[in-house]
Amino acid sequence: MKVDDICADIPDCTNNSTICDNATSTCEETPGSYRCNCREGYTKSPGATPHAPCVNINECAASSPVCSAGSQCTDSEGSFTCSCLPGHVRISSTVCSINATRCEHINCTTEGSVCRENGNNAVTCECPSNKAKKQNKCLPRYKFVQRLVQTFLPDYNNLNSPASLQLINDFRAKMLQILRSLNTSDIVVTGLQSGSVIVLYDLILNESPTGQPVSQEQALITISQAVASNQFNTSLFDGGPATSTSHLVSDNMCPKKNITQIDLQALQNHQYSSQMTCQPSLVAISIDYCNLTNAGLIPEHLVLAGPGQDPATVDPACKARLLSLPDGRITVTFLLFNILSCGYQSSMSENKLTLKYDVRNVRPNGGVVQRYYDACISFNCTFNRTVEVDSQNAINPKIAKVKVAGVSTAGKFDVSMNLFRDENCTMMFQGNPPTVFVEDYIFFKAALTNADAGIILQAPNCWATPTSNYDDTVRYNLIQEGCASPLDPGKIKVVKNYETYYISGGVASFVWTNMTVQKIYIHCEVVVCVNSANNCTGPTCPSRKKRFVATPNDPQRKLYSVGPIKIASACDEIEPGMCSQKCIVVNGKPRCACMEGFQLAEDLKTCVADVQYRVVRVRKRTDNNFATINVVLFFILTILLCYVLIKVRERKN
CATH class of the missing domain: 2.10.25 (Laminin)
Known part of the structure; x- marks a missing residue:
């Protein structure tokens, strides 16, 4: 144009x-x-x-299939569709999977992710709850809570406000600097709360160059040491204390067990996993969460406490924290940056200083008395007197010895009252005072010194007190109106009452609520009845329709008391040198146990490496085999000698 x-x-x-x-x-x-x-x-x-x-x-005719197996390709003008065949479900526009086992046919491309079937034909590839997706990988993610010294501003309620973003950027920059040795990938702040400024954040770690993932405990130690050395103007609020880490624990995390009491064997066997770090500036104790729950313990109720301490009132620093491991397992961890705390006990030799720490369970609240399983796991850190850690003796376990004894007292009617270990009242307690553990039965018996078939002993009321004062306002009824107290069925026994020249009963031992010193005194009102006209009939239990012969103000009713009985805590009784590695004490029954990679030898005290243990067993079996062979050879030689002598005699004849 x-x-x-x-x-x-x-x-x-x-x-x-x-x-x-x-x-x-x-x-x-x-x-x-x-x-x-x-x-x-x-x-x-x-x-x-x-x-x-x-x-x-025609995409359907292409050399490389555009639709996955389990689908039908249909070409159309400028496009195509993939229709899922019967029995299959759509995963994406081009992928169909077998409906019944969808995840079995899904190859998740994100390293470390898992396929999840969420219902409504929805299947997704997700990182586990303790991991975060970064650069097509699932990296370890640990939750932390930290308190800053700044004043909380209203703008912090919005994480996207300029003030929040400035605070978060400053916090991230400092924390990334502190945690650079851990190969940190990112710090993601998930919330800001009042109380100064409390920062909730996720710490995401890259894979370690050595291939060994960093645990949450290692990260917490690094943060805490930085805080303690004033590298950061902050204070550690917590690193996941047991009371605030329910997000870590799922219903199906640990195998389900029908637990009615603490399983001592579960604590003693090799599946019981624990670790300990001993440094002059740090003591760390970690116990596998599921090992504790499988043994019947509640990890959230465990604390570090020494003799005479009430576990319910310990310092927050002595309480358990639930921390994550890279593989998703949870540990119950205690971190002491002041190693001379949490009720430690010490002993010294010429060259060594040993610090003992007792992991105990907190008693439940409520009621006058309680029965709980008294658990104790004792750990020792042994240091050279030069304050250097002696790694060869870092763990020096203990073992408890149980001492039981009895006390008796006598009254005016020539009635004696004693304590026994058995229902038949044949095994009297020994020692002063007698010592028992929670749930052990204490049997008491009041008897006339001279038995007479015509005299019946009656006990209308018996009760227990924490002091020798029978009129103490704190009391626990054992016998009421001649029958076992209905307040605690199954824990109180009335063996004999209103029948013969003695009365006897028993009670499962317990602890007094909110008391540090645990002692039990038992008091009984006793009446001597002369059965001249069958007038000593007692009540009908449990209806108690019949009443006592003696009136409430009967002058013949006399008071008898016995005690004290000491309720021992297992940790209080532990003595050194009995186990080569670790001691587990539950309900007063101590057992030696070994760390991972070791076996308990036949003496039930010494821990030897698995290989060494097998060598010893093989050697013993070999020695036994040699002994057996020697006996057989001796027997054969004896027979041959007899045979030769017989033949010699026959020839002479």
């Missing part, structure tokens, strides 16, 4: 909007011409000109 004798390009696409098939292509101007570009799903025939129309691509 000429314009003022000058040739100008003709806008073909503008002048003719249908010059190309708009359904299959788009028009593009070129110098002196135009080109029809194919839309997605269309192509030009081989050798076609730029102006040629576009034709449909």
